[in-house]
């Protein structure tokens with residue numbers, strides 16, 4: 001049975017930057033939880049960042065991750081991404097279900113780095129690293145497509 005790497009916030013873990021708990025409510029989540037498919041991680045917390053923490057976005061010119069205080073938090077994000085990849089290797093994971101728009105977990109769209117609530121096409125650092133190692137990324141927008149891929 002295929003395991004799925006999942007964003008910790010989707011399981012209601014207290015990991016989001018603003019300290020809010022926001023589980024992904026979907027019938028597939030309940031099924032996969034029951035099937036014990038999930039291996040969870042919050043890459044930003046794994047990278048050593050706190051809850052709550054300042055929001056961060058990827059600067060489009062430098063590709064560095066900068067928080068709203070102007071602090072460069074790229075190294076923490078990279079450490080978290082590597083931790084996610086290590087988990088995938090350890091559990092032989094081919095699929096990840098990650099939160100869209102996050103500078104770590106976003107797989108199709110992220111915020112544009114201007115802190116103006118503007119989204120653009122792009123991937124967060126964890127999604128970039130996992131994708132480059134052949135792991136397929138899905139999000140809350142594409143969860144149904146993931147269901148079609150499992151156990152083939």
Ligand code: SF4
Nearest residue numbers: 007009042099102105
């Ligand atoms: S880094 Fe990923 S898992 Fe952690 S709170 Fe953000 S979206 Fe959720």
